[in-house]
Amino acid sequence: MDSSTDLLRIEDLSISFAIIGGPIRAVRHASLRVLPGKVTALVGESGSGKSVISQAVMGILPHTAHVHGRILFSDPATPGTTVDILQMPRDGREIRTLRGSRIGKIFQEPMTSLSPLHTIGNQVSEVLQIHTNEPAAKRKARTEEMLGLVGFSNPRRAYDMYPFELSGGMRQRAMIAMALICRPALLIADEPTTALDVTIQAQILQLLRELQTKLNMAMLLITHDLGVVANVADEVVVIYHGEIVEAGPVDAIFRHPGHPYLKGLMAAVPHFDLKPGQRLAAIREVPVNVENLLGKRKTPPPKGQDILLSVKDLSKTFTTRKSDWLGKEQKTTVRAVDGVSFDIKCGECLGLVGESGCGKTTVSKILMRALTSDSGSVVLNDDAGPIDVLAAQGAALRTLRTRIQMVFQDPVSSLSPRMTVQKILSEPLEIHERGNARSRLAMVKNLMQAIGLDQHFINRYPHSFSGGQRQRIGIARALALSPDLLICDEPVSALDVSVQAQILNLLKDLQKDLGLTYLFISHNLAVVDYMADRIAVMCRGRIVELAPREVLLRKPIHPYTRSLVAAVPFPDLDRRMDFKTLNLGGAADTSAWGPQFRDDGEDNALAPLDLGSGHFVLARRTTDIRELRP
Amino acid sequence: MLRYIIWRIAVMIPTLLIISALVFTIIELPPGDYFDSYIAELRAQGESVDSERIQLLRKEYGFDKPPVLRYFYWVGGMLHGDFGYSFEYDLPVRDVVGDRMWLTILVSFVTIVFTWIIAFPIGMYSATHQYSWGDYGLTLIGLLGLAIPNFMLALIMMYFANIWFGTSIGHLMDQKYLGEPMSWDKAKSVLEHIWIPVVIIGTGGTASMIRRLRANLLDELHKQYVTTARAKGLSPFRTLIKYPLRMSLNFFISDIGSILPAIISGAEITAIVLSLETTGPMLIKALQSQDMYLAGSFLMFLAFLTVIGVLISDLALALLDPRIRLQGGSTK
Incomplete structure (x- = not known):
């Protein structure tokens, strides 16, 4: 593979945490890539090390982590230059200029990932304040434009609202606005819809997909939900106990899963096509004795x-x-x-x-x-x-x-x-x-x-x-x-x-x-x-x-x-969600009934x-x- | 919100009335009054007692009237600034306390500022460098400050000041300025003396504030929104100031309510040891000699400060925290 075509290349990445009782090896010799303008899904259970990888890319791992390997980032804005994120000093100026500006991140919990004491506008425009020299009025205008883009019906009002005045779905939209306002080349979405209702999840996925095409941005989507993967991803990487067990285009992965873990995962998801009386195949079945x-x-x-x-x-x-x-x-x-x-x-x-x-x-x-x-x-x-x-x-x-x-x-x-x-x-x-x-x-x-x-x-x-x-x-x-x-x-x-x-x-x-x-x-x-x-x-x-x-x-x-x-x-490639039929005002919007x-x-x-x-x-x-x- | 403020101020009135009734009752509880202890004192010194004069004084100050009536005289007087008469000093309470009150407020204010200036950077350092040598060292010093009683520290400092510098560090100003009107030289003298009581009184408060700030910050530092701020590219120091520190300020603001009276009443023993010209020693003496108007005025003053402090901290909390300001309580 020619590394210049990859936006992000992770090579032989190992992350371990030093704790009492010996180090925990969270990630072992992981390699993966994200192509420019494409969505790569990183799939695994909790504790499999997928979030740790995303933290390593942002350089926000805890102090106790030890990292080996290379994380190469080739910014399309400056062609031909490739930087190794792991070589940058911790919290130094170099990595800070990448964060928020070239690499954005959305977190899982919209309830806790925004500060409750600052307005939405303050928190979103802060990114511009850090990375640009624009005057305050321009920043405000751009923030409001972005809030409108992620689906706030009244961006001017939303600018002065506090996170607790918004629902979970709206908070996640504010989070997305914050991550995208500097038009990053790479967006890391760590379980962006797990905490949300299905209908809101569908809206957020649609929004992410739309913005991703519009801004021609690459996305590293971290999730455990194969349904989400099938609907959004271009490439899939499956991680199990810190090791990458399977990687490839979404078609190949879904139609011909190779690794037993992936097969097990697919069988464990309840779906509407189960025959009456059919049992889910749990990966670790528990014997019941009553x-x-x-x-x-x-x-x-x-x-x-x-x-x-x-x-x-x-x-x-x-x-x-x-x-x-x-x-x-x-x-x-x-x-x-x-x-x-x-x-x-x-x-x-x-x-x-x-x-x-x-x-x-x-x-x-x-x-x-x-x-x-x-x-x-x-x-x-x-x-x-x-x-x-x-x-x-x-x-x-x-x-x-x-x-x-x-x-x-x-x-x-x-x-x-x-x-x-x-x-x-x-x-x-x-x-x-x-x-x-x-x-x-x-x-x-x-x-x-x-x-x-x-x-x-x-x-x-x-x-x-x-x-x-x-x-x-x-x-x-x-x-x-x-x-x-x-x-x-x-x-x-x-x-x-x-x-x-x-x-x-x-x-x-x-x-x-x-x-x-x-x-x-x-x-x-x-x-x-x-x-x-x-x-x-x-x-x-x-x-x-x-x-x-x-x-x-x-x-x-x-x-x-x-x-x-x-x-x-x-979790089926032939039954992708039809984003067009979704009710944009939310499923409980009676006007569409x-x-x-x-x-x-x-x-x-x-x-x-x-x-x-x-x-x-x-x-x-x-x-x-x-x-x-x- | 305006309604809330008005309501809060309105509630202060019955609160203060109840406190005044309690204060009055407690002062009245011991048998006898100031004149009884005055007579006892004179007798002990072998002097004759002019009982007619005493009766006259009693009548003049209304001590022959029932307590309830005297209570209303007292409260009514306080409303237009007449705090009664100190028998001990033979002066109106206002004149006795006047100068000392300002000095007390000065000492307390400087102490609070000192506490904050020292505690904040140390607390922030301790929290961000948890379990480092710096953290342990500062924690040790803080715990020492917390464990050593103020008066003890005062005695130790006086001892060493005497040995090393040959000076007495007591008092708030050079003795020649006592009772003098305010002048440039007097102010300078006060400034020269004030830092010692401030350091002594402030140590305990500083230490406990460092501990609490550290604990509160540690709770906030690992919250998700801090990671969000870091992921935006905000520098570590500005992240700390803007998000977790701001969040951990709530405890500190709700503390104002108790800080005001604690610093004024808590410094009495230190003030006696250092013979400071503050109100603390005077309060203790007034309580001992049943100088009821003086003691009552003091207690009311402390109560008033407490109520005002709580009001200030409540309003400041509402100002600083939109969740308190904007979120109405829901009823189940």
């Missing part, structure tokens, strides 16, 4: 006959106050949950899908009695008779706690770092005074067996487990009281693809063996498709569509559901219409069902 828990199993009525949980007209409003310097106070009332009704049948898995902020977590919190609803009723049909979930007090509430349990999103913060696995798992039993110390220990061991965790780990603390293992402990904790209903709030969204498959399979096995009922909340349609029997779609606090999963994902009626489905990136789906400010104008076979769509009462079919 034999000792089976004694707890109740003989559930045949699947799908009895209604376990019935939710009717649930509503919850939040009031936020906002005041400015002159004391004008605005009270805004947000209807977080607005007339939500659904039933969960015994033994089924009901999926609840929606973008962040649509109210799905609020629903789960109301069901857990962590929030109090404004109106509505929730009834749980227990063996001993129905329990009014919203009104239960005292003994009834205690019983209720044993019937509904929850699996949380973040496996790190949902387990107490000061309790051992044994304490975590036996605490629910102690609270409900089940058995004695010995029987509790036996129960804890059974639970650990059920989630495939070695019993030797019983006295360990959560920090010594990986994210997937912690999530399994969280599941075991939820199972300790042998509940009927398990509410899983985004249980896999914080996990890697390979681990995600493992957790999903575990949940499926447990459901089958223990006769559990799930309310499965997620923003990932493919995951819900894999898990759920029926799916409810939530938008702005209302359920807009509810249908059996094969109907909902293949023949969606409601425009919101359709834009959600359209925004899912497939057909008139039959809008309430136009009227109260009580919409009602769920029955399309038969359990398919409900929220539409105007007067609408003819035939009109709804596209």
Whole structure:
């Protein structure tokens, strides 16, 4: 290969971190290239060393890192000159002139990567201030132009806004504006869409792709999402445990994956084409053994006959106050949950899908009695008779706690770092005074067996487990009281693809063996498709569509559901996302919906219409069902 | 925001009223009044007591009236600047305190500035060079400053000043200027003397501020937005000043509320050791001799400073941190 044609060439790069207990070799003899004007995707799990490589390119590695090898950067603005980034003094003038000006970077977390104390305009125009000698007025004009380019509808207003006043997607746009304002030759995007909703992800990907062609810029895209890769990348580099295992054009990689790790990764992603009953192939499958828990199993009525949980007209409003310097106070009332009704049948898995902020977590919190609803009723049909979930007090509430349990999103913060696995798992039993110390220990061991965790780990603390293992402990904790209903709030969204498959399979096995009922909340349609029997779609606090999963994902009626489905990136080259059909105002932008789906400010104008076979769509009462079919 | 400021100032009034009632009650709690201790003192010295004159004095100063009435006289007087009469000094409180109050404010102000000037660079250095020899050395010195009580430091410094220079470092000015009106020479004399109490009183505060600044900065230094700033090409020093330092200022601003009264009341023992012409020693003496108007005025002054300090820090926080200014609290 002629090095002059490559914008960025990484040759034989090794990075190790000196820590107590011997060095960690994060990257081993990695070589890769980025062509000018092309997108190279660097794919791998968390901890595989992909972010470390990107930090090395920017020269922002921590002090403890030791780097060997060469990182050659040939700036097309000055043809013929190639510089080795690793030879530059740390934080010196040379590397600083490259950063921000010739190489831009977008980070994963839009929530934390902007300073909360400085306005968007200040932070974006700072890049110009560092790298150009333009007067302040010109900088402001260029910043506003860039903010407009990345999709701020009112750049002048956005200039003076603070990051916390913006949503995650808008913050990421501001981040992109910051990275691109000096028109860099290379953009490093480190998981730019991982923290975002699918619809926002699609918009950001579209924006990146557009700007990349427009500015003829190369991009090093770091991601673990093969769907994103298939839709955006020109070349793919796969990294596994710090070593590059496969590299090549995107076609070759997707059509003929060679390395077993890559094949495993592809099989582990849930996608819409899974046949009913087909299992995901987790890279590291966990054996599940629930034999000792089976004694707890109740003989559930045949699947799908009895209604376990019935939710009717649930509503919850939040009031936020906002005041400015002159004391004008605005009270805004947000209807977080607005007339939500659904039933969960015994033994089924009901999926609840929606973008962040649509109210799905609020629903789960109301069901857990962590929030109090404004109106509505929730009834749980227990063996001993129905329990009014919203009104239960005292003994009834205690019983209720044993019937509904929850699996949380973040496996790190949902387990107490000061309790051992044994304490975590036996605490629910102690609270409900089940058995004695010995029987509790036996129960804890059974639970650990059920989630495939070695019993030797019983006295360990959560920090010594990986994210997937912690999530399994969280599941075991939820199972300790042998509940009927398990509410899983985004249980896999914080996990890697390979681990995600493992957790999903575990949940499926447990459901089958223990006769559990799930309310499965997620923003990932493919995951819900894999898990759920029926799916409810939530938008702005209302359920807009509810249908059996094969109907909902293949023949969606409601425009919101359709834009959600359209925004899912497939890890398949033949089914690239059609960026043109995406709703640019966001999927919840009602103005793009057909008139039959809008309430136009009227109260009580919409009602769920029955399309038969359990398919409900929220539409105007007067609408003819035939009109709804596209 | 304007409404918030007005509301905050309005809340100060009942706060100060409650404090004044508490102060008055506490001063009234010990049995007897100033005249009782005055009589006891005279008797102890074997002098005769003119009980008629005492009764007359009691009447004149309203001590024959019920405490509630006296409380309202006191509060009402304070509102138009009459803080009552010091029996000990036979002068109105205002005249007794006057000069000393300004000196106290001067010493406190210089001490605060000294603390900041020393603590900020050291804290920033310690945080950015964590676990280096410089960090350890400065930490050691800081901990020493924190551990040695101020009065002890004062005694040590006095001792060595006497041995090495043969001078006394006590007082805030040359004795000949005491009670003199302000003049150029007096100001110079004050400046010559002031640095010693400032260093002594400031050491403890400096050390603890270094520790807190270091801890706060260390929390911020590894945040994502710092990396973002570095990825823009901002130089390390300007990154430090603009982002993490600015973020870690919040703790420091909310500290102002407690710094004002602490420096004024906390320096009493040092002030006695160094025989400074500040208010600290006077407060202690007034409390001992039940000179109630003097003591009460002092306590009210401290309370007033606390309330003002908290107000200033709240407003400054709102000014500096847009999240506090713009984000309304949400109710659940």
